[in-house]
Amino acid sequence: MNFQPYTREAVADLLRGHDITPTHQRIEIAFVLFEKREHLCADQIFALVNARHAETSKATVYNTLKLFLDKRLVRELIVDPSKVFYDPNTTPHHHFYDVDSGELTDIPADSVRVEGLPALPPGVVAEGVDVIVRTRRAS
Amino acid sequence: MNFQPYTREAVADLLRGHDITPTHQRIEIAFVLFEKREHLCADQIFALVNARHAETSKATVYNTLKLFLDKRLVRELIVDPSKVFYDPNTTPHHHFYDVDSGELTDIPADSVRVEGLPALPPGVVAEGVDVIVRTRRAS
């Protein structure tokens, strides 16, 4: 996903293109994700969506994120021991993770090569290869 | 950590070697970790340690794991969205993660090469590079 939909209509089209019925709540959630193209967790998304008027419940935020994940509209980043981050960038790329601040930064995939991975057992497919470089302030 | 300490005395020595005062509870926890050389989460460790006689509290298990982590006796694996796994193997290696079963398998590091990572900003050091290959049953 590398174009940026600016209007709710564009977001609605994006959802339709992924087989997702565009509802008010889903549009708002997707809008927030694609507006700030950042790594957000469910909590932050919940807060951002409801910033003006409370309109979307916690349950819907979780339901919707799971749906988006399933439909490959976003990616899940499991990197922080206490919460999952959602990444609106589904093209292959990797991450720096600052252990001190919890901050996540993208590493473009084109420069990085991972070689020598062993073959997978039969009947099993790779869903993706995540490279996470954990960093911290020099001591 | 690639030798396997079989006795509590050997475990105690291992702890001392890492600047950890060996207490009963810490020895039991380390013993469990190094006996089964598996990826265990706090819950499982708590259960294993208390399997015979309840002797170690939940708080101590968490305290101790954090201490072990700090002293580089174990490694933390953040791969499952709901819990942290602890890996008694601190030598460089990577992991397969089966999304369906939650199972973790080691990938020896010597075969794998990660190339082309961008330089780190000044004042920041890499703590480690984790490669996680997410797999699932072919559909």
Add this chain to the structure above:
DNA sequence: CCGGTGAGTTAGACAAAGTCCAATTCTTGT
């Protein structure tokens, strides 16, 4: 229009992992 149907949403109770604290118990150095 209007009422029915099924998908989507909701509040709030619940569950699981992990943290925190003040009181107690252990380890260690002398």
Add this chain to the structure above:
DNA sequence: ACAAGAATTGGACTTTGTCTAACTCACCGG
């Protein structure tokens, strides 16, 4: 053996996420 500091403890608490049963909404046929 003892004092002092370190480690441990139960239990309450927090946070992230799940579940459910009721409700709402968009849409379709008549």
